[in-house]
Amino acid sequence: MKLPVEESEFVFCDVQDIVRYLRQRSPAAANRFVIEFRATADFLAAMPGVGRPRPEFGIAGLRSWRVEGFRKHLLFYEELPDRIRILRVLHGSRDLQAELGRG
Numbered sequence: 001m002k003l004p005v006e007e008s009e010f011v012f013c014d015v016q017d018i019v020r021y022l023r024q025r026s027p028a029a030a031n032r033f034v035i036e037f038r039a040t041a042d043f044l045a046a047m048p049g050v051g052r053p054r055p056e057f058g059i060a061g062l063r064s065w066r067v068e069g070f071r072k073h074l075l076f077y078e079e080l081p082d083r084i085r086i087l088r089v090l091h092g093s094r095d096l097q098a099e100l101g102r103g
Contacts (some may be wrong), residue, residue, distance in 0.1 A: 002046045004083045014089040018073065036068045040075055041086060043068075048079040057100045062087070076100065 015037055022030035044050065044065060051063035059078065067073040067089070074096075076088045090099055 002042075003048055003079075005041050005045045006083050006085045008085065008087045010088050011086050018089065018091070033067070033070055033073070036070060037075070037089065040065065040067045041084075044075070044077055044086075045084050048084055051077070057097065059087070059100065062100075 015034065019030045019033060022033055051065040054062040054064050054076065057076075061078045061080075062076060063078070064074045064076050067075055072092045074090055074092055075086060076090065077084055077086045088100060090096060
């Protein structure tokens with residue numbers, strides 16, 4: 001069963017920042033990122049248990065999964081009883097501890 005997807009207040013800005021960065025180098029890559037981000041969110045909604053557990057960030061149930069085709073971009077999410085909640089979309093080279101605001 002596919003669960004609904006909810007996005008935290010940070011996701012829109014995260015995706016916009018990534019798209020802005022990619023667009024400077026390749027407008028096609030920027031457009032592809034948006035498509036792949038949405039496809040990845042849909043995949044997680046259908047298969048919520050996949051992904052690497054991330055207990056090191058202090059958020060119960062937090063997992064990460066790579067955005068398809070953008071292996072350095074991570075989608076951080078939690079599986080809730082009635083939905084998937086995407087918390088952040090971040091490049092793996094960022095200070096993830098600081099960005100996730102925990103720990």
